[in-house]
Amino acid sequence: MPRPPAHASRDGVQRGSIDAVLRTRYAGTRKLRLNYELVGAAMAPVVLVAGGISAHRHVAANAVDPSAGWAQGLLDAGRTLDPAKLRVLAFDYVGADGSIDAPIDTADQADAIALLLDALGVDVLAGYVGYSYGALVGLQLAVHHPQRLRKLVAVSGVHRPHPYAAAWRALQRKAVALGRLQCADEQGLSLARQFAMLSYRTPEEFAERFDAAPEVCNGQVRVAAEDYLDAAGAKFVARVSATAWLRLSESIDLHRVDPAQVGVPVSVIAVEGDRLVPMDDAVALIEGLAGRGRLRVLRSPYGHDAFLKETDRINALLASELFAGSAVTGPAIGVSA
Amino acid sequence: MPRPPAHASRDGVQRGSIDAVLRTRYAGTRKLRLNYELVGAAMAPVVLVAGGISAHRHVAANAVDPSAGWAQGLLDAGRTLDPAKLRVLAFDYVGADGSIDAPIDTADQADAIALLLDALGVDVLAGYVGYSYGALVGLQLAVHHPQRLRKLVAVSGVHRPHPYAAAWRALQRKAVALGRLQCADEQGLSLARQFAMLSYRTPEEFAERFDAAPEVCNGQVRVAAEDYLDAAGAKFVARVSATAWLRLSESIDLHRVDPAQVGVPVSVIAVEGDRLVPMDDAVALIEGLAGRGRLRVLRSPYGHDAFLKETDRINALLASELFAGSAVTGPAIGVSA
Secondary structure, three states, X not given: OOOOOOOEEEOOEXXXXXXXXXXXXXXXXXXXXXXXXXXXXXXXXXXXXXXXXXXXXXXXXXXXXXXXXXXXXXXXXXXXXXXXXXXXXXXXXXXXXXXXXXXXXXHHHHHHHHHHHHHHOOOOEOEEEEEOHHHHHHHHHHHHOHHHEXXXXXXXXXXXXXXXXXXHHHHHHHHHHHHHOOOOHHHXXXXXXXXXXXXXXXXXXXXXXXXOOOEEEOOEEEOOOHHHHHHHHHHHHOOOOHHHHHHHHHHHHHOOOOHHHOOOOEEEEEEEOOOOOOHHHHXXXXXXXXXXXXXXXXXXXXXXXXXXXXXHHHHHHHHHHOOOOOOOOOOOOOOOO | OOOOOOOEEEOOEEEEEEEEEEEOOOOOEEXXXXXXXXXXXXXXXXXXXXXXXXXXOOOOOOOOOOOOOOOOOOOOXXXXXXXXXXXXXXXXXXXXXXXOOOOOOHHHHHHHHHHHHXXXXXXXXXXXXXXXXXXXXXXXXXXXXXXXXXXXXXEOOOOOOOHHHHHHHHHHXXXXXXXXXXXXXXXXXXHHHHHHHHHHOOHHHHHHHOOOOOEEEOOEEEOOOHHHHHHHHHHHHOOOOHHHHHHHHHHHHHOOOOXXXXXXXXXXXXXXXXOOOOHHHHHHHHHHHHHHEEEEEEEOOOHHHHHHHOHHHHHHHHHHHOOOOOOOOOOOOOOOO
């Protein structure tokens, strides 16, 4: 199947790139190409959707690119993010192409979004839905460019990385480094991804799916989850470069936002059982936001990955949160719980 | 400092080895040397203490070997395990010397204990205190040799590995395999140990100890816990062989015991927040033990490692549990809560 074109426009779908010059915090001033997709009714309010470090501009299948996106189902007709009523913008993170081998700040990503909005002629986002890394970037946007968004929904991401989660990611990066020692980049990255999968999911899910006794084959013990983890590693390695992944992983750990500096209303959606973002930290963010924050809690066996797996429940939460507390209402939006 | 002698006897301390022939489940019939320490008053009842896969026969400093043991403080005067009142036996696990490069069953370890007791002329253990892997081995002893112990205290270890914990260990073993690809055994084992440390401790502890912002040095992000983790890895590599560690790690995942087959009273001590042994599994073990089990719950920021860190509280629990429900009482024991 041919790759979808980098630049295309069809049936309300605009896929393209803009050239930008970004002054980064750690990587100097860079000429960048920012890739985006903008999907939905012309002139409708724009909502930006940003996912985890492995996400990209293709949120869901559309007329230009019919392949499945990273949050397939979220933009269907009748959903809160219905492209018949809103325009949904998404972009590839700075560094996702592996072109920057230096630390990348979440605030750099927010600056890149501001440049992208300038180029697209979007003054202000009616809303910003950020999941995981996307939530961190959204908080930076709300600090550094508060005039560019009216409401932030931050899912499974807060103002700082938890020290335990940071240690977990640091060990993933060490797995890549160990692979690189012998030019086994792919094996290192695969192992890193497999470590990461344990942080994205929960013991409850593993207990349900992988309760079989281990096998002994070729004199070695192989536990029930290993096939699944190997497959997850291989799939990841096929589409992500080690450099891109390393630098975006680091970027999570560099992230720091003072909640008092957040300039827009924020709904924080926290998942009970998320092994990367403990509930305590979501509560601390809400406290720091003073009157500007609302907390919604989701219970899910999918932990940190709930945003990707619990589409119906996330959609329902977006319905009640995306425009709550912001001044944007009107017939073009028509959102209700 | 010279190594303490392999065989020695002084002031109530007997350190030695016995030769044994063990019919193993996966590794054939093996001639083995079983190393032990037996510490305490002659003729006193014997309690076996068995720790995690990295533990060994040297539980605490004694007259033959004044170096610190792996559970230093547990055998002091006035403790439940006071060598003035009991004899405390400990041994090196089968495979801990790296001589067996084949799967090792926890039931093999229990059989080895029976051979050791035969050689030492100990008919029956007044009690068995097992922590982590030691608890698994204790459960096997209670299934296969119930006449050799009167009471089992199983701390942070149950009848089966949790599938999520098994996956976690499998990835540690993959780290060793990745290192071995390039003869970087030590780097692989160090990474495995570091990843294991995250399973032994808790996010709460990391939040307290490693809350500092990361550093950027040589263009790479280094998080606050990395010095600690690197040191833990280096310390481990200096004293454990990769083969020994791999085979004992596998052994945890091979472990399966039917609680209904356990032939002696068991006190299960579970730690709330243990990331390897969830409370649900401790409860399932108690249910399976029917009337033969008691559950005691410990809350500790040290998670799976609570046994090693909460010496006072473990001592208090042993005081109430070690001889509860068993028929052994007498002036030589004199244990009370």
